[in-house]
Amino acid sequence: MMRVGEVLQREDHWIYIPEFHKTEHHGKLRQIPLGPRSIRVIKPYLVEKAENEFVFQTGQGENGSYTKDSYARAIKRAARRAGVPHWSPNRLRHSRGSEIRKRFGVEAASTVLGHANLKTTEIYAERNLELAARIMKELG
Numbered sequence: 001m002m003r004v005g006e007v008l009q010r011e012d013h014w015i016y017i018p019e020f021h022k023t024e025h026h027g028k029l030r031q032i033p034l035g036p037r038s039i040r041v042i043k044p045y046l047v048e049k050a051e052n053e054f055v056f057q058t059g060q061g062e063n064g065s066y067t068k069d070s071y072a073r074a075i076k077r078a079a080r081r082a083g084v085p086h087w088s089p090n091r092l093r094h095s096r097g098s099e100i101r102k103r104f105g106v107e108a109a110s111t112v113l114g115h116a117n118l119k120t121t122e123i124y125a126e127r128n129l130e131l132a133a134r135i136m137k138e139l140g
Contacts (some may be wrong), residue, residue, distance in 0.1 A: 001065055005051030007034070007042065014039055030114060097121065 001020070008015045014034040034042065045055045054065035058074075066074070072089055079087045093113070101109035101121070110121035 001067060002042075002055040003051070004046055004049045004053050004055060007046065007055070014042075028116075032114070033112075 016032040057064040075089050097109050097113050115121045
C-alpha cells in the first residue's frame with residue numbers, strides 16, 4: 001500500500017514513511033530507510049505517477065493496490081505454481097531480522113524492524129547459536 005508521496009527521496013538515501021501502520025494509534029511515526037537494492041526495485045514504479053498513487057498496482061479491485069492479504073494470496077499462488085511448499089511473505093522480514101541480528105546485534109535488528117522493545121526482536125529474529133558457541137568455546 002506504499003504511495004509515491006510516502007517515499008522521501010534524499011540524495012544519499014530514501015525513507016518510506018507510511019501514513020498508516022500498526023502503531024499509528026500510539027502516535028508513533030514509522031520511518032523505513034531504503035537501501036540501494038530497494039531503491040533500484042522501486043524507482044521504475046515511481047515514474048509519471050502522482051503523489052497519491054500506489055507504487056505497486058495489481059490492476060484489479062477498487063483502488064488497484066496490493067493489501068497485505070492480497071499480497072499474501074499472490075505469493076501463495078505463485079509458490080503453489082512453482083511447486084514450493086507453503087511460504088509466507090513475513091518470512092522475508094523474519095529472515096532479514098535474523099541476518100541483521102547476526103551481523104550487527106540485537107539492537108540494530110530492533111531498530112531496522114521498528115520494534116520499540118528488544119524482547120519483541122528477540123522473539124522475531126533468531127538467536128545466533130554460532131556466536132554463542134564461539135563465545136563459550138573462547139571462555140571455556
